[in-house]
Amino acid sequence: MSVNGKVIPHTPLAVDFWQVRKCPSARLFFLSHMHSDHTVGLTSTWSDRPIYCSPISAKLLKLKLQVKEQWIHPLELDEPYMLPLDSIGKETLTVTLMNANHCPGAVMFLFQGYFGSILYTGDFRYTPSMLREPCLRTNTTIDVLYLDNTNCDPTRTLPSRQRAAQQIKEIIRSHPHHNVVIGLYTLGKESLLVELAMEFKTWIEVSFERMETLRALELPDVFTTDPGAGRIRVVEQSEIVSATLHQWNREYPTLAILPTSRPLVSFHPNLHVVPYSDHSSYQELEDFVSALKPTSLVPIVGKVPGTLSALMPNKKRHEILVPESVQRYMSRQPEIDHTRSECMSLIRSLIRPPAPRGVIFESPVRDFKMSSEGKASSLEQDASEEGMGIDNDEDDSDCILIDLSENPTPAKSPKGAGNLWSLNIVQTVSEEMAMAESVPFSQLTQSNFAPVEIVTNTVASLKPVMTTRGPFQVIPEVNEDTVSTDSDTSQHSGHGTESTDSVTLMQSSSNNDTCVSCDCLTVVQSEYLEELERSLLLLLPFTEEDTRSYGVLDRSLVQQFRISPLRNSDKDSICN
Template sequence: MSGTLIANTPIAVDFWRIQKKRHARLFFLSHMHSDHTAGLTSTWRHRIYCSPVTGKILHHQLQVKKSLICSLELAVGHKIDLDELGLQTMTVTLIDANHCPGSVMFLFEGYFGTILHTGDFRYHPSMLQHPPLNNTRIDVLYLDNTNFSPNKKLPSREEATKQIKDIIKEHPEHDVVFGLYKIGKEKLMVELAKEFKSRIVVSPQKLELLNLLELEDVFEAGGGAGRISVVQESDVNRLNMNHWNQAHPTIAILPTSRPAKEWHKNYDVHVVPYSDHSSYQELQEFLNILKPCSLEPIVKHQMCEVLLKDYAQPLKKPLLEIKVPPSVQVFMMGLGCPERYGQGKAAKRQVVQAARQIPKGVVFEALEEHAHASKDLRGELQSVLNSCAAGSLCHTEDCTNRPLSYGPKKNDGKKGRYSILPRKCVPWRHIKKL
């Protein structure tokens, strides 16, 4: 999982390697599993939008500054600017993803249409029975397709929980070790604690995290408190199984949809298909009701992409044909942005370097091709240019403080091409190379 860059927008979901894609400007975190935070560290310096629970875990685990964490309430539309001037905005709504504590789906609505990014999720019918998804046309769906395979049969969580309880009842004299990720399956453990009247033993570090989630008081750090304990999934191995069984008869349970390994049977390790991702049948139901116009699988797999094509409805206006508003293009370039470059000659050099690396997709086309453009569009562009000249977008020390007109540069030999930046901020020779 390397995250998602949504085409023709400054939006990035679970994507943190911005040195490769500099046009990403708005960053969203769906949940705190490690495969969705790769590249995110305490040195991160851009605002992150996430759920309140994820925000707490993010600061606790990765020490990201609280000032950069923007926690958004679920099931409420939030207006976010798509440029420096507020000319273009979008609405984002967070929806419970039913995956792990704090996990959410993102519903984006703006000039690009309506986009739903599921992150990791376990489908439940209630998701589509209430706003905002009960009566919304989805132009593009980024889908968690982890289990989208006709050959992969998964029970419901309730059925899987019953299987786990039966295994524990079959071993009344054994200690039980669960191999889990750092986050996830907390509700399962609370239910087992009540069923077997046992405290759940965890590490001190795990207990700190669980206290943030404000769960029921069934967890405890230190040995001897109960017969059920939790360790990292990777700690359930041959060496530890031998060690645990030397002290007391012990079984291990791995609640995961991944297949069992050969050695598991010989060491009393039980793999139960308890999954926090939607099953194939659940995904079919979700797609048949939602009827998205276009589908993008989050997990790239050729066979899966072929199967998913049958569930997409014809898209009247493909995302790739949607024109990015001029002010958003400036925002995506990041040129002249004070929070990114600051002021002075050193800032100017950074701007020039960034200009060289801007993808061709954000360079304006020839004016002749846009002669039919509306007065509103031209007015918006003039607004951006004037704001840049006034210092709203450009903060280099030798920027000209006068309104700029759009059009080709005189005597440059490149008719029809133009820059939306002051000539002295980014020399024309750098823009024309893009």
């Protein structure tokens, strides 16, 4: 889509131009009206720069584009406003908004300041009453005229909107038994619809989206969203094509009307193109330029013919000197909204997952004395700095150790509701035990490794594992294989490819101290495992029947179901 906006040279002003990267010196932005070709680049994320417009355009900015209200500054029409052009209040400009006679909320801007007088028409339909505006009636010299030249073609003539509206009424009257479909853009020509509703005493059927806009404009109550409630229906201009028009006429005789100044050719006998335009004709532009006599003329779209440029006086515009304070204002970066930045920081902190409380993600047996240069020590230090796994509440005297030497096992939901992750809680220990890693190894005693009550599945078996991978030496640890009748539930979660999933790694070192400490730990862990196994045996549900002797098996049974060849000694024992 074309961009019908301009950045005013030698000023911090931009009109209908929203591509900030292409106008880094612009600080004050002005919106002439809400047609989409004048809002290219303007979205709900607009920030840090004020937008000045009419009160109606301000409503539509919030409704249609969701621009934040803090950046929208509505200005009343025909009232001069003074705006700063620097950050110290030394340079100012005066801006006056005038009705552009184009669509709801459309305005022209008259800028007056160190740069002279600039009139920016935006899209407009000229009427002689515009020359009677107070700001133009005081013999104001227009140094630069930014002119809407959409219909600046000397070979084409356009009727006034009153004559075009009368032509549309005649077409509808000549087809009294037809429904009427009118193709329009999202905004514009609402006054024509109200006029047709009053003339034919009918509701105007519109879409829900258009109704939302019409309510914001506070127009007369002649519109409805009920299908079939009125004879006249409004659709998007792009909907009026050959296929839809044939479909409408198969259902019911239907007229289609396109009120536009575009040179379109009818493709159906029931399609009528009427030159109803919200842009000035060439003759109207000539009248406007002849009356204003601007020093220079800048077309908003394309070029203007030489015949129009010849109407301007042969005066040379004086050189513009940009004040130093304005230059600094145009070169500095817009102020950052600190409140918005703080809110974003707060949101990010809330999204970040909180540190677990009351849980230490460590194995029940750890390396209590590692080299400070080792990799495991650095990982532990990072974890402690982040406060992971340590409960800071003074009321809690115990914490829970969780065995991560095995991958967390996904437990199958009985109703197929997904996997439920379960953690194997190994034991409950005192706070002194949990903090034992800060105690030197030499001060530890056998009581530190006394067996404690097991709070998980008592059928589980604990086996020491010793593995060496790559350049790391592995410390024996305890693996807990959960006993389950379902083989699927005993599978790990699929993270087994990582080398640190089921073992604790310690970087290899040539220091003798490290080797000695590893040997000592192996002995301590072995004793600890023996104690755990004994405690497990005491808790297993053995009965007297399990330990009763059944005597010697019959020889014929042994010979019939031999698992391995019998040795001579075995044969003798059977014979005896």
